[in-house]
Amino acid sequence: MRIATWNVNSIKQRLDHLATFVKSADPDVLCLQELKCMDEAFPRAEVEALGYNVVTHGQKTYNGVAILSKKPLEDIRRGLPGDDGDEQARYLEGVISTSAGVVRVASIYLPNGNPIGTPKFDYKLAWMDRLIAHARRLHGLEEPLVLCGDYNVIPEPKDAANPEAWANDALFRPESRAKFRELENLGFSDAVRACSDQPGLYSFWDYQAGAFQRNNGIRIDHLLLSPQAQDKLKSASIRKEVRGWDKPSDHVPVMVDLNID
């Protein structure tokens, strides 16, 4: 089973890229972030025509997450528990049944949090606390589980081309990194790092200042695996070439292959 995650920065703007990507990579499950549209406006028919079941949790203009799956999704959860007043569409979860048992997948769009010292950063940290609490419960299910998405966290200095430039950024603040570690320390492993400790593995390059041409990137899109998913981990990869396509998203797909049929 191949599971991918991709912040598309507007699904309407990226529909051609989505089709090209799924035809070449052929993921069984694809988690999307930053749809920037409401559920009714999601290009459902076009995506279904590519061979996927579609579950969305959309919002006007901002945020929005989806899970595309060749097999049907069940036990759908829209939104992260812990704050009924939170209107932002940043979390979607579902379960896929296979001949080898179930696999649970979440599509996560963690808040950016900039600038620090404002309510936006407080919201990011509070959202991470809610994610940690929910992930702790899911971990207890002892299922293969993949928490994937745009975490907006640079875990380590080697995950940025110029880490010093990010010192005061919400993506690299010690508080953000500590909460990401807290999540990992529940017993989740960062799939890309389980496969490689090399520097220079990035999933995002800014549109500005020729960041991609200079390879001035950061790694902020992650797939965290429960122990039962780690047992099945075959490989992980970052589809860097997608950033070189015409009119790309600023993020590229990241994916894992699991030994699950």
Added chain:
DNA sequence: ATGGCGGTGGAGCACCGA
């Protein structure tokens, strides 16, 4: 780089992203 680009809404330019 205190915002160089890109998307949205809606028809200016503000807001957001990372």
